[in-house]
Each structure stands twice: as structure tokens, then as C-alpha cells.
Amino acid sequence: MHARLKPLSEQVIVITGASSGIGLATAREAVRRGAAVVLVARNRLALDKIASELVSASGRAAVCAVDVAEEGAATRIAAVAQATFGGFDTWVNCAAVSDYGTIEQIGLAEHRRVFEVDYFAMLAGCLVGLAAPAAAAAERSSTLAPSCPTGR
């Protein structure tokens, strides 16, 4: 099935992990192409700085500083999108953590954290995205998940 998406310039895009790396690059490119963005990460100072940079270049950006692994985080993010832009069209999951080490060097809690942030938070974002009013019209919404839920 081919999704028919709204033009980027008409979209509101939630981007988790937007303070750095792939999420930040995605946010900058989305705004450059005319989309409004909701920037999500834990570091509020970094997000505020990025948002003001985007807004001063005539972009539209809002910030939600939250740990995506927290209970209810996806709902809070959606509420910011709703309050600022009247909802959202696309949800991009770039927030991620990874561990480096052999399987016995990495503790169980760290393994769990990788799955909480990289998998379960992504799943929560997908579910909130699917439940959002915009998602009712299949041509208006997509949910992407570029992160890899595994460490090495």
C-alpha cells in the first residue's frame, strides 16, 4: 500500500532525538522545506537554542523537553503539538541510546534502558501517532523509526 502524504511544507512533524545527530539534521531539513517541527529530547537548553535558531530563520518550531521512556511522554509530546500547531502529521523517532561492550560487560539495567528508549518509546510514539486525528486520513500521516534497538 502506498501512503499519499501531505507536502512537507504543510506538515507538522514531531521529531524525537532532535537535539543532536540524525534527529537534529532531520529537523533542520524539515524546517528548510517549510514544515513545522516539534523538537523532542531531554536537554531543554539545547532544544531552546535549536528552536530559536530555526525560528530566527523564519521556521516554525516548538519544544518538548522530556525523557521519551517516561510513562505518558508520547501523550505529552502530542499535547505540545496540539497546543502549538493544532496537531501533527508525522512522528519521527530518532531518540536513541546504545551501549558498547560484550554482553556480560553490559548490565541488565543498561540492556533494559536500551529497549525502553529505542523500542518501547518508539512504540508509544507510533501508537499516539496512529491514534491522532490526522492519522485517521491515511494520506496525511506517516511514522518513521530510524533507530536501531540493539547495542553491540
Ligand SMILES: NC(=O)c1ccc[n+]([C@@H]2O[C@H](COP(=O)([O-])OP(=O)(O)OC[C@H]3O[C@@H](n4cnc5c(N)ncnc54)[C@H](OP(=O)(O)O)[C@@H]3O)[C@@H](O)[C@H]2O)c1
Ligand atoms: N549516526 C549514524 O550514522 C547512525 C547510523 C545508523 C543508525 N543510527 C542510529 O540512529 C539513532 C540516533 O543516532 P544519532 O547519531 O542521531 O544519535 P545521537 O546524536 O546520540 O542523538 C540521540 C538523540 O536522542 C536523544 N535522546 C536520547 N535518549 C533520550 C531519551 N531518553 N528521551 C528523549 N531523547 C533522548 C538525545 O538527546 P538528549 O540526550 O538531550 O535527550 C539526542 O537528541 C541511534 O539509535 C543510532 O544507533 C545512527
